[in-house]
Amino acid sequence: MNSIPEPPPPSLRLRIDTQALADNWRALDRLSGDAAAAAAVKANAYGLGIAQVVPALWQAGARQFYVAHWSEVPASLAHVPADAVSVLHGPISEEDARFARAAGVRPVINTLLQARRWLDAGGGACDLMVDTGMCRLGLAPEDLADEAVARLQVDTLHSHLASADDDCPQNAQQLGRFREAIARVPAKRRSLANSAGIALGADYRFDLTRPGLALYGGVPRSELAPHLRQVAFPQARVLQVRRIGAGDKVGYNATFAAQHEMTIAVVSLGYADGYLRAWSGKGTLECEGRVLQVLGRVSMDLVICDAGQVPELAEGDWLDVRYALPEAAAVSGLSQYELLTSLGSRLERASA
Ligand SMILES: *Cc1c(COP(=O)(O)O)cnc(C)c1O
Numbered sequence: 001m002n003s004i005p006e007p008p009p010p011s012l013r014l015r016i017d018t019q020a021l022a023d024n025w026r027a028l029d030r031l032s033g034d035a036a037a038a039a040a041v042k043a044n045a046y047g048l049g050i051a052q053v054v055p056a057l058w059q060a061g062a063r064q065f066y067v068a069h070w071s072e073v074p075a076s077l078a079h080v081p082a083d084a085v086s087v088l089h090g091p092i093s094e095e096d097a098r099f100a101r102a103a104g105v106r107p108v109i110n111t112l113l114q115a116r117r118w119l120d121a122g123g124g125a126c127d128l129m130v131d132t133g134m135c136r137l138g139l140a141p142e143d144l145a146d147e148a149v150a151r152l153q154v155d156t157l158h159s160h161l162a163s164a165d166d167d168c169p170q171n172a173q174q175l176g177r178f179r180e181a182i183a184r185v186p187a188k189r190r191s192l193a194n195s196a197g198i199a200l201g202a203d204y205r206f207d208l209t210r211p212g213l214a215l216y217g218g219v220p221r222s223e224l225a226p227h228l229r230q231v232a233f234p235q236a237r238v239l240q241v242r243r244i245g246a247g248d249k250v251g252y253n254a255t256f257a258a259q260h261e262m263t264i265a266v267v268s269l270g271y272a273d274g275y276l277r278a279w280s281g282k283g284t285l286e287c288e289g290r291v292l293q294v295l296g297r298v299s300m301d302l303v304i305c306d307a308g309q310v311p312e313l314a315e316g317d318w319l320d321v322r323y324a325l326p327e328a329a330a331v332s333g334l335s336q337y338e339l340l341t342s343l344g345s346r347l348e349r350a351s352a
Contacts, residue, residue, distance in 0.1 A: 011237040011268035014347040016052045020229040021215060022060035027227040028211045029061065031198050035205040038064035038191070040212030042072060042088060046340040047274070048216055048232055049349035050075040056351070057215070058084075064156075066108075066210060070096055073105055086127050086156070088137070090114045097121035106155055110137040115148040127156045128185060132177035133170060134162035141177060144184045156208060157187035164196035164204075165220040171200055196220035218336040219326045232340060234321040234347060236269040236285070239302070241313055249296075250304050256281065256296030263307045265292060267319060270301035274342035275321070278332040279303070284322040292319060 029037035039062045040046075045053035050072070054065060058080050067076055068088045076085050082104030090110040091097040097117050100107045101124060108127040109115045118126055128149070131138030138159065143149065159178045163170045178192050189207040195214035197204045199221045214224055217231040242264055250256040250264065267285065269275045275283070275298055283294035285305055292305040307313045322328065325336040332339070 010346055010348050011239065012273060012347050013235050014048070014343060014349050015233040015235060015352050016048055016349060017229070017231050017233065018052065018056040018351045020217065021048075021053060021056050021231045024215050024217065024228050024231065025057050025060045025062055025211075028195070028198055028209065028214055031224075031227065032193075032205050032209040033202055035191075035193075035207055035209050036063065037198075037209050037211055038062060038066065039215060040066045040194070040210050041076065042066060042068035042212070043341050044072070044075075046212060046216050046337070047343040048340065051078070052349050052351045053215075054079040064208060066212075070099055073099075073103055077103065077105070083125070088129075090129075090137070091117050091121070093117075094121060108137075108158065109139075109152065111139060112143050112146055112148055115139075115146070115152055119148060119151055123151070123153060125153050125155045127158055128152060128154045128187065129158045129160070130178070130181045130185075132159040132174040132181065134160055134174070136160065136162075141181060144181060149185065154185060154187040156189040156191050157182060157185050158191050158210075161192065161194060161197045161200075161204075164194060164200055171197075171204075175203060194220075195224070199223040213336060213340075216340055217325050218340065220336070225326070230324050232323065232343070234269070234273075234275075234323050234343065235318050236267050236273075236321060238265045238313060238315055238317045238319060239268050240266040240315060241307060242266070251280075251296035252299040253297055256304075263311070263313075264295060265305050265307040265310075265313055265319075267303050267305060268301065269303050269321065270298055272301065273344040273346055274339070275303060276332075276334065276342065278334050282331050284331075285319040286322060287313065287317065287319055 039057045085105040088108045091107045110129045129138035191208035193204045193209040195211040219225045244258050245261050248258045280297040285292040287310045290309040294305050329336045
């Protein structure tokens with residue numbers, strides 16, 4: 001068999017501003033007051049890439065990292081010690097529990113079954129999640145009296161806020177229930193606040209905060225906006241430039257028809273890259289500050305845009321995709337979480 005040469009660089013990339021990432025973490029750590037800021041890096045660091053994100057956050061000073069899946073552990077352990085990693089989805093099988101012990105990472109125990117499974121596997125330091133009213137993962141408050149919970153060696157007692165990005169009574173209600181849980185479970189540390197929770201005030205911060213979205217430039221509450229910068233910058237190359245005339249129809253289902261002659265660019269960016277149909281007719285690309293509006297539907301692996309402002313545009317040129325998260329969410333109707341985590345694997349992650 002012939003040896004296959006290294007393929008040339010891809011036609012789209014995700015520039016990660018690691019300086020902005022580190023600054024965002026430092027700002028959130030500062031805003032956390034006496035509490036330390038950890039970092040939620042599940043889902044490949046919200047799509048940005050564990051390999052780019054985790055070392056930058058460690059260097060900035062983060063000492064606790066949260067992944068969701070066991071499969072996310074090895075990539076994290078390439079950059080940080082095992083006792084700095086917790087696995088949010090917990091041990092749902094004996095195999096998970098054995099893996100946690102062998103790797104030295106902490107499982108987050110979410111159910112009584114998980115607690116018993118962890119103890120049966122030999123136990124050791126773990127985290128414990130209590131549900132305070134989101135009905136997502138975590139033990140019900142009444143389960144905390146179980147003898148299995150008493151036998152756990154709890155490093156961090158967690159709960160998670162459902163609506164911290166919103167001013168609603170649920171936040172104070174969850175805080176009250178978390179305080180009751182704290183009174184019942186001895187633990188080294190306590191942690192409640194996600195990114196938005198950090199802005200809810202000192203009562204919500206406890207020993208450790210767990211920002212995710214805001215690290216990556218997401219703005220869940222306006223109070224945080226002045227402290228955060230964009231981190232993820234998608235860029236894509238022009239594959240073709242064409243002239244079209246009045247009446248020519250563009251893209252899937254011909255939802256755009258030219259009214260007059262125009263120059264359009266066909267760009268290497270589409271559904272599999274996270275540029276979903278929500279961007280049809282709404283997305284904006286840029287070339288040195290000049291705007292290229294998306295025309296018609298995103299059409300599988302491609303978008304077509306109006307290149308009228310950029311007369312010199314040529315095949316192979318790079319364009320910036322406008323992706324400042326609060327604005328991008330407002331324009332696309334996608335959440336800031338979706339905008340990050342859907343960024344596809346074909347974008348080459350590059351720290352810069
Ligand atoms: C994802 C996650 C976070 C981070 O939440 P953001 O809203 O992204 O800041 C914190 N804690 C838990 C348990 C999570 O699952």
